[in-house]
Amino acid sequence: MAVLSVSDVGISFGGLRAVDGISFGVEPREIFAIIGPNGAGKTTLFNVISRIYEPSTGSIVFDGRDITRIPPHDVVRAGIARTFQNINLFDNATVLDNLMLGRYRHHRSGVLRQTLFTPFVRREKLADRRKVEEVIDFLELGKYRDVLVAGLPYGVRKIVELGRALAAEPRLILLDEPSSGLNVEETRDMVFWIQDMRDDLDMTVIMIEHDMSLVSAVSDRVLAMSSGRMLALGTPGEVQRDPGVAAAYLGG
Amino acid sequence: MDPLIVFLQAVVSGISIGCIYALVALGFVLIYKATEVVNFAQGELMMVGAFFAYTLVDLGGVPFVPGVLLALLATAAFGVILNHLLLRPLIGSPAFTIVLATVAVSTLLRAVVAMIPGWGVETHRLSNPLAGQVVPIGKLVVSAEHLMVIAVTVVLVGALYLFFSLARVGVALQATSQNQLAAGYSGIDIRRMFGLIWGISAAVAALAGVLLAPAAFVHVNMGYIGLKAFPAAVLGGFGSLPGAVVGGLIIGVVEELAGLYAPEGVKNVAAYVVLLAVLMVRPQGLFGISKRVRV
Structure with a gap:
């Protein structure tokens, strides 16, 4: 089907x-x-x-x-995740932060738990980070992990955008x-x-x-x-x- | 009196009034960063917040601290409703239309407040537990109110910083301000974020109103302080939260020193003179990032 x-x-x-x-x-x-x-x-x-x-x-x-x-x-x-023809990234954030935002859809903790930084939030954050590191390895973005997106060459930004879509673990x-x-x-x-x-x-x-x-x-x-x-x-x-x-x- | 002490006294009261400019400027910058709208009703949100506090504390008899907290919550709710009723339907309109709508809101709020019985056009005093107390620091004599303004501003700016860098909602707000399209496709509900930012911004404005009340009373036209906070925000680069704070402090201190040393009247224009001077050297403001738009 x-x-x-x-x-x-x-x-x-x-x-x-x-x-x-x-x-x-x-x-x-x-x-x-x-x-x-x-x-x-x-x-x-x-x-x-x-x-x-x-x-x-x-x-x-x-x-x-x-x-x-x-x-x-x-x-x-x-x-469903997507990339754009003219790249839409968070330019003033690092590659890592951009990919972490790709994980946003998987978050389950509410504002209160977030503010108190409960163990649940901690585990969630660790799991996100592990997934993001997998994506970084997959796309070989390791050396750009902590670099601001705004300063990266076009080709790399394009791959970062792909990475953010992959971090969301979409089916399509x-x-x-x-x-x-x-x-x-x-x-x-x-x-x-x-x-x-x-x-x-x-x-x-x-x-x-x-x-x-x-x-x-x-x-x-x-x-x-x-x-x-x-x-x-x-x-x-x-x-x-x-x-x-x-x-x-x-x-x- | 020792000229150095006189100078330092002026600096302290300049920092104190500068903190209030900074809070109103923060409100401008928060909304602008997230929604790309300059909210000219920011000063009026502050005025409404001060009236809420006055009503709860002085007319309603609620103790000062819980009364003020309730007033902040009420103003936040007011900001969310304002965004919902007036600005959300305008999403997608040209920026100029939306900015003019906020100008209309500011005029409307002043008119409505003037018509409310018990509020009206009179000057009200918000009672305040620290009234008249002074704290000696060495040879300096600093009013407790000034110290409270500075302390509250430091705590609030710290709390906002933590919120934006750690909490998920704060990060989502930052993402929204950087790229709405990308934020939406990362699963962030942009409309909810706009409501939230209006709430936060209104609460910050209300706090500024409460802190300003001992010095300037509660009055329907107190929102005109926005005319001083606006240059503070521009001075800092308009897109920058630390810039808004530094801009507010600079304008506050320059004003007080101008009042002390310069001829009569210079104090009132000092903010704009500083702004023009800085913009001539750094058109993007102190903390602004100059953006080149590719054409």
């Missing part, structure tokens, strides 16, 4: 149909890529799934639960252009990490990506979009051979 089902989702801004009649299902432990030319509505679709935008039509069901109308801060509690992770701005070596690392997220961390991955070599290397299925609509859905090979997809990219 699909872990995420998107049914007939559409959204308009004024008269513009930014996303129109999109339906697909993503299986557990699948790596699912969304491709398309600029302005195709890929990020808008991500923003609808993660509840920044209110869809005008359709529904989104995650893990058997309708999440079409939940508030944005409940998205991560439901088990949404990656918006994971390879943009990365150099060749960093992109190769990204391929391995995405595969490990599925193989070792049991996650389902949906990513928006322009780099077709990365898409072909890791994705099980690809959804191609253009002008808010679905062009093709299938294996990377099938989608690449689709005449409509080629036409959309070449402006035909």
